[in-house]
Amino acid sequence: MPEEKVWSVVELLKTTTAFFIDKKIDEPRLSAELLLGRVLGLQRLQLYLDHERPVTPSELVAFRAACRERMQGRPVQYIAGEAFFYGYRFFVDERVLIPRPETELVLEHAMERLAASGLASAQSPSILDIGTGSGSIAITLALRLPGARLTAADVSAAALNVARCNADAHGVSERITFVEADALDSSFAEKVGGSFDLVISNPPYIPEAEWATLQEEVKRYEPKLALVAPVGFEYYERIVAAAPALLGKGGVLCFELHADGAAGVRALLGSGFGGIEVMQDYNKLDRALSCISA
Numbered sequence: 669m670p671e672e673k674v675w676s677v678v679e680l681l682k683t684t685t686a687f688f689i690d691k692k693i694d695e696p697r698l699s700a701e702l703l704l705g706r707v708l709g710l711q712r713l714q715l716y717l718d719h720e721r722p723v724t725p726s727e728l729v730a731f732r733a734a735c736r737e738r739m740q741g742r743p744v745q746y747i748a749g750e751a752f753f754y755g756y757r758f759f760v761d762e763r764v765l766i767p768r769p770e771t772e773l774v775l776e777h778a779m780e781r782l783a784a785s786g787l788a789s790a791q792s793p794s795i796l797d798i799g800t801g802s803g804s805i806a807i808t809l810a811l812r813l814p815g816a817r818l819t820a821a822d823v824s825a826a827a828l829n830v831a832r833c834n835a836d837a838h839g840v841s842e843r844i845t846f847v848e849a850d851a852l853d854s855s856f857a858e859k860v861g862g863s864f865d866l867v868i869s870n871p872p873y874i875p876e877a878e879w880a881t882l883q884e885e886v887k888r889y890e891p892k893l894a895l896v897a898p899v900g901f902e903y904y905e906r907i908v909a910a911a912p913a914l915l916g917k918g919g920v921l922c923f924e925l926h927a928d929g930a931a932g933v934r935a936l937l938g939s940g941f942g943g944i945e946v947m948q949d950y951n952k953l954d955r956a957l958s959c960i961s962a
């Protein structure tokens with residue numbers, strides 16, 4: 669019987685990337701790297717440092733199974749069980765939205781506004797993350813702002829379990845309080861407590877009418893609860909209404925926006941807020957809106 673070829677890491681990455689390109693799989697190179705890294709227990713950088721490493725037959729079997737899942741459309745981050753946000757690794761599965769690169773810009777914008785706010789507590793701020801999902805925003809803020817205390821709220825108990833597990837992995841659990849609470853409910857402010865120096869949220873903002881237009885992978889695998897609001901503005905409306913109870917004077921409110929959302933959110937703010945800023949993403953689309961509580 670002919671012996672099966674022994675693949676090296678670099679050969680397998682090259683061949684699999686070409687195969688994914690041919691099959692029109694999104695993020696072909698990243699998919700190959702994350703899946704092989706997962707199977708070999710190596711970080712992506714280590715794959716390149718150890719590129720001549722032979723892949724054993726049992727590793728090859730596991731890698732091929734992961735590739736088949738990818739071919740069926742399951743997002744690579746769910747197959748690999750990890751996503752990277754602001755350079756940090758987060759465990760993810762179908763209970764949570766996969767953190768997006770645009771959200772890194774929102775987080776950065778929020779940190780800049782907080783630093784510029786002149787709040788005496790800006791070095792050790794209290795922060796509320798509404799709709800925390802995997803915990804990517806809250807945990808990254810805890811890592812970037814070592815003096816910060818955070819509250820991370822989500823209506824999904826399943827998502828909160830993922831967020832807690834990520835907070836443990838990053839060693840920031842003692843500084844984050846996780847709260848199961850519904851941001852659309854009038855008891856929300858009471859449940860999460862206040863007042864905060866920064867309230868940040870990447871809420872569900874895709875109007876139900878747009879759901880059908882989303883990528884098939886997103887619709888099949890990511891939680892609809894994390895993405896869709898019936899009209900699109902419900903979460904902004906409720907969070908802005910609760911803001912007086914959530915934010916101290918001079919506190920910063922920062923939202924991720926739908927690309928068409930800036931004017932609508934601005935209109936909700938009224939006279940209770942000043943210093944409104946809208947920031948665009950890599951594609952020159954409005955992505956973050958921040959303002960200061962008057």
Ligand SMILES: C[S@@+](CC[C@H](N)C(=O)[O-])C[C@H]1O[C@@H](n2cnc3c(N)ncnc32)[C@H](O)[C@@H]1O
Nearest residue numbers: 767799800801822823824850851852870872894
């Ligand atoms: C767009 S995802 C954001 C996840 C994460 N913060 C991120 O940026 O990757 C929105 C999150 O809001 C949560 N959510 C949905 N409805 C909610 C509600 N009524 N109250 C609180 N959280 C809610 C979802 O479970 C989901 O985790």
